[in-house]
Amino acid sequence: MSVPGTVDIRPMTKADLESVLAIEQASFPHPWRYEHFLHELASPHSFPFVAVIEGAVGGYVCLMSLFEEAEILDIVVAPHLRGRGIARALLEHAVAIAQGKQAGIMRLEVRASNRAAIALYERFGFSRTGMRTKYYEGVEDALLMEKTL
Numbered sequence: 617m618s619v620p621g622t623v624d625i626r627p628m629t630k631a632d633l634e635s636v637l638a639i640e641q642a643s644f645p646h647p648w649r650y651e652h653f654l655h656e657l658a659s660p661h662s663f664p665f666v667a668v669i670e671g672a673v674g675g676y677v678c679l680m681s682l683f684e685e686a687e688i689l690d691i692v693v694a695p696h697l698r699g700r701g702i703a704r705a706l707l708e709h710a711v712a713i714a715q716g717k718q719a720g721i722m723r724l725e726v727r728a729s730n731r732a733a734i735a736l737y738e739r740f741g742f743s744r745t746g747m748r749t750k751y752y753e754g755v756e757d758a759l760l761m762e763k764t765l
């Protein structure tokens with residue numbers, strides 16, 4: 617049993633997907649689908665983790681790590697649990713896992729309008745390395761960011 621308010625981070629399982637999809641759908645206009653998460657669970661290069669708060673899934677991160685490169689594919693915290701350091705805990709965990717797999721660099725892309733996520737990544741030492749114009753739905757730019765591990 618976890619202490620109230622503490623965040624436990626553990627590997628995502630198929631049994632988590634109902635909760636994960638509910639958070640995903642509450643967070644994005646174009647959410648990942650069930651099959652997408654199944655792929656993350658099955659891929660040998662994917663390392664999805666959930667944050668469990670008081671027994672319930674409150675957020676998750678999908679990390680890909682292949683040779684020297686790691687990528688954050690998705691990091692989400694349930695709307696009612698934001699601002700409590702849960703994304704920070706998930707990102708710290710993902711960085712530690714990637715380092716353990718000998719990755720030397722971590723990359724990600726984020727919507728240029730996503731101020732909260734960009735602030736999170738910058739706080740973690742990610743720098744802006746480029747832009748993909750009209751990458752999302754042919755409309756919104758993607759900001760490319762990376763961090764040396």
Ligand SMILES: CC(C)(COP(=O)(O)OP(=O)(O)OC[C@H]1O[C@@H](n2cnc3c(N)ncnc32)[C@H](O)[C@@H]1OP(=O)(O)O)[C@@H](O)C(=O)NCCC(=O)NCCS
Pocket residue numbers: 643689690691692693694697698699700701702703704705726730731732733735736737739
């Ligand atoms: C981005 C997101 C994951 C942050 O989760 P969170 O648990 O609220 O973040 P934390 O509480 O761990 O905050 C860590 C740092 O991120 C930054 N941050 C988080 N939310 C912020 C906000 N709304 N505005 C500005 N900075 C913010 C801050 O630097 C914060 O550090 P501080 O508290 O010391 O100032 C969350 O807002 C979310 O799920 N958004 C929707 C999904 C999404 O856009 N994911 C990223 C793209 S894949």
